[in-house]
Amino acid sequence: MFEFIERNSLLLGLCIFITITIGGIVEIVPSFTQNSRPIEGLKPYSALEMAGRQIYIRESCNACHSQLIRPFKSETDRYGAYSLSGEYAYDRPFLWGSRRTGPDLHRIGNYRTTDWHEAHFINARNVSPGSVMPNFPWFFEDNVDFGTVHAEIITVKTIFGVPYDQGDNPKSGSLKEIKAMGLVEAAEIVKDMKTQAIKDALAKGEVKDIVAMIAYLNRMK
Amino acid sequence: MSQTASIPDYDYSVAKAFTISTLVWGAIGMSVGLTIALELVFPQLNADLPWLSFNRLRPLHTNAVIFGFTLAGVFATWYYVSQRVLKVRMVLPAVGKFHVILFNLIIILAAYTLLAGHTSSKEYHELPWWLDILVVIMWLTWGVHIFAMLGARKEKTLYVSIWYYVACFIAVSMLYLINGLAIPTWFVTQTGNWWHSVSMFAGTNDAQVQWWFGHNAVAFVLTVPIIAISYYFIPKQANQPVYSYRLSLWSFWGLMFVYLWAGPHHMMYSTIPSWVQTLGMVFSLVLIIPSWGSMVNLLLTMSGKWEQLKTDPIAKFLIIGSTFYGFATLEGPIQAIKSVNAIAHFTDWIIGHVHNGTLGWVSFTIIGAIYHMVPRMWKTKLYSERLAENQFWIQTLGIVFYFSSMWIAGITQGAMWRTTDQFGSLAYSFLDTVNVMVPYWALRAVGGSLFLIGFFMFFYNIHRTIRGAAAFQAQAEAKSALDSGSAT
Numbered sequence: 001m002f003e004f005i006e007r008n009s010l011l012l013g014l015c016i017f018i019t020i021t022i023g024g025i026v027e028i029v030p031s032f033t034q035n036s037r038p039i040e041g042l043k044p045y046s047a048l049e050m051a052g053r054q055i056y057i058r059e060s061c062n063a064c065h066s067q068l069i070r071p072f073k074s075e076t077d078r079y080g081a082y083s084l085s086g087e088y089a090y091d092r093p094f095l096w097g098s099r100r101t102g103p104d105l106h107r108i109g110n111y112r113t114t115d116w117h118e119a120h121f122i123n124a125r126n127v128s129p130g131s132v133m134p135n136f137p138w139f140f141e142d143n144v145d146f147g148t149v150h151a152e153i154i155t156v157k158t159i160f161g162v163p164y165d166q167g168d169n170p171k172s173g174s175l176k177e178i179k180a181m182g183l184v185e186a187a188e189i190v191k192d193m194k195t196q197a198i199k200d201a202l203a204k205g206e207v208k209d210i211v212a213m214i215a216y217l218n219r220m221k
Numbered sequence: 222m223s224q225t226a227s228i229p230d231y232d233y234s235v236a237k238a239f240t241i242s243t244l245v246w247g248a249i250g251m252s253v254g255l256t257i258a259l260e261l262v263f264p265q266l267n268a269d270l271p272w273l274s275f276n277r278l279r280p281l282h283t284n285a286v287i288f289g290f291t292l293a294g295v296f297a298t299w300y301y302v303s304q305r306v307l308k309v310r311m312v313l314p315a316v317g318k319f320h321v322i323l324f325n326l327i328i329i330l331a332a333y334t335l336l337a338g339h340t341s342s343k344e345y346h347e348l349p350w351w352l353d354i355l356v357v358i359m360w361l362t363w364g365v366h367i368f369a370m371l372g373a374r375k376e377k378t379l380y381v382s383i384w385y386y387v388a389c390f391i392a393v394s395m396l397y398l399i400n401g402l403a404i405p406t407w408f409v410t411q412t413g414n415w416w417h418s419v420s421m422f423a424g425t426n427d428a429q430v431q432w433w434f435g436h437n438a439v440a441f442v443l444t445v446p447i448i449a450i451s452y453y454f455i456p457k458q459a460n461q462p463v464y465s466y467r468l469s470l471w472s473f474w475g476l477m478f479v480y481l482w483a484g485p486h487h488m489m490y491s492t493i494p495s496w497v498q499t500l501g502m503v504f505s506l507v508l509i510i511p512s513w514g515s516m517v518n519l520l521l522t523m524s525g526k527w528e529q530l531k532t533d534p535i536a537k538f539l540i541i542g543s544t545f546y547g548f549a550t551l552e553g554p555i556q557a558i559k560s561v562n563a564i565a566h567f568t569d570w571i572i573g574h575v576h577n578g579t580l581g582w583v584s585f586t587i588i589g590a591i592y593h594m595v596p597r598m599w600k601t602k603l604y605s606e607r608l609a610e611n612q613f614w615i616q617t618l619g620i621v622f623y624f625s626s627m628w629i630a631g632i633t634q635g636a637m638w639r640t641t642d643q644f645g646s647l648a649y650s651f652l653d654t655v656n657v658m659v660p661y662w663a664l665r666a667v668g669g670s671l672f673l674i675g676f677f678m679f680f681y682n683i684h685r686t687i688r689g690a691a692a693f694q695a696q697a698e699a700k701s702a703l704d705s706g707s708a709t
Contacts, residue, residue: 003378006378006379006384007377007378007379009368009371009372009379009387012379012384012387013387013391016384016387016388016391016392016477017391017395019474019477019478020388020391020392020395020477020478020480020481021395021481022478022481023478023479023480023481023482023484023504024433024481024484026482026500027429027433027482027484027485027497027500027501028426028429028430028433030494031493031494031497032426034494035424035425035426035429035492035493036423036424036425036426054417057340057341057342058338058339058340059271059274059276059277059338060276060277060279060280060338060340060342060347061276062342063275063276063279063280064275064276066567068491068492070490070491070563070566071490072490072563072639074638074639074641074647075638077646077647078638078647078651083491083492084492085424085425085492085493087424088423088424088425088427088428088492089423089424090423090424091423091424091427092419092420092421092422092423092424092427093341093342093343093419093420093427093431094423094424094425094427094428094431095342096428096488096491097567098344098487098567098571099567099568099569099571099572100567100568101261101655102651102655103651124264125264128652129652130652130655130656130659131264131652131655132260132261132264132275132655132659133264134260134264134267134269134274134275134276135269136274137269138271145413145414147412147413147414148406148412148413148414148417149413150410150412150413151406151407151409151410151412151413151414151417152406152413152417152419154406154409154410155404155406155409155410155419156419158409159404159409160419160423175410175412
């Protein structure tokens, strides 16, 4: 009955293309603008938080952790208020995850502290017996890459209009300025940490990955 | 051999290269899968090395099996099937060779970048922007070959398999390009890593675009081209035509239309609009109809030949493959029902479901197809049917271990997360729910090991078949010389 399509390969291709585009357009386009609106008071990621987020992505923590609290009592009891669309407005990419091998982290900053994270990343089984989370010893050795942080901050500011430098939002700036801001933030975190090597590194003007990772997790509220 | 004069002399060079790629990437990808399964049981196994840790290996596993193994299998069958159903010798052999080389190069580079932690974090689309560009070139190369073959064809009416290959090409082009949109940051500031980029979409929108891609990558890489394979190899193996042309037609257009709407079931109870979630659920349920249409059509192609299943391991792989397709396409929609999803989402039940599809349906179908193709391409006979038969049973047992452990694990954990005591407080800490998982994860690793052992048997069987080809041909020639000698 549709033999004419089966004899004309370009027509077949065209018919397929039209058939498959409809669903996506109907479901994604109408709510696009609404979805991109930030909630009131949402701040862009500071230099050190952004560095932590880049490490989170590099390590694919989202392979085991979600950042999406669903509107059920069992979830709000465990993790806190359910997630709102506007909280993700500056998340490029989104990090909802698809498998909770470990717990949700969207509001982890409300109930875990810097020194807890420090011990946990050295060896999760130090604080959580039977945990299957990997150890991340290299977080204590590698330095934060402020060059990529600078590049991302300037990119999202100029291209996507993320409101850096407005009101009391974090500042953008040159690579040197970004690094200087990162160092100030790092000092705040490091004073609560125990590892001496991290403190020594900071004194030399170096920020280790672990510091940025914790800054990011502490922001998640 | 006299009938061969009427059919073109096929060129299998590219199909052979892709067949070998399928075997190699399958073995690597599945071994990585077993490694991460074991790491959940023995977390120390990663030796505290970044590139051995679960988080870096998991994307490597998914990419190696979805794009390395499955796509190589799809391409291998394309270069074999297209010549036969279009009744024309492979055109543009240089394009085909370029395709296979670029494909393998991409997978090697992908493995390197993923281990190094260069990732976009988007599931099944982790590759950095510069590799995305190579992927697009590789994909378009295939497109050029598809349409060149279609242009040169001698058989005017396009067989069902061809519709599905064409659909795979078109849909993946669209999905991959849109989901991959990103700004490489180095070009903006000339600072930082050159491979880093930021997604064009943010937050909820990014999620919607990603799962529109992610869901349909499953559709158009792990389903549509595998149906193409089944529609060619099942009738060939059974030696009779497809059960119903009309059923193929309606299932095809039904699948094309409905699939693209079902993506939101990956984001139930998330921050996407609730009408989109409902629409996603309804379309997921409707999806049963075209999926089962194909399954029934493929299975009934065996009508009157069911006896063959007793003796023919290749038919077993293909038919059980399609049966798993029916199973997975019923399980998926059930998980998409919002109230079921509330428990199933974020648990291992989803992982189990995916493996019903990828082990039972995708791998079995590709294995069956390769068993069918290799003796014909290398002009020889299979090294050992018994080995194939044993492989089939070991792998089937492996899948059963896999999905049954993941069912129990998933539903147990989903239920424990929401269990409350008599005062309405949560009954279990998160860690409690992790500790309960460990025995099921161990069982899953047993299932995975069985499947992998089977895969190595397959590897060996094909290896011996190919290696024995020259000897087989020499023997056949000697025999025919002898026969013709005695005739005169």
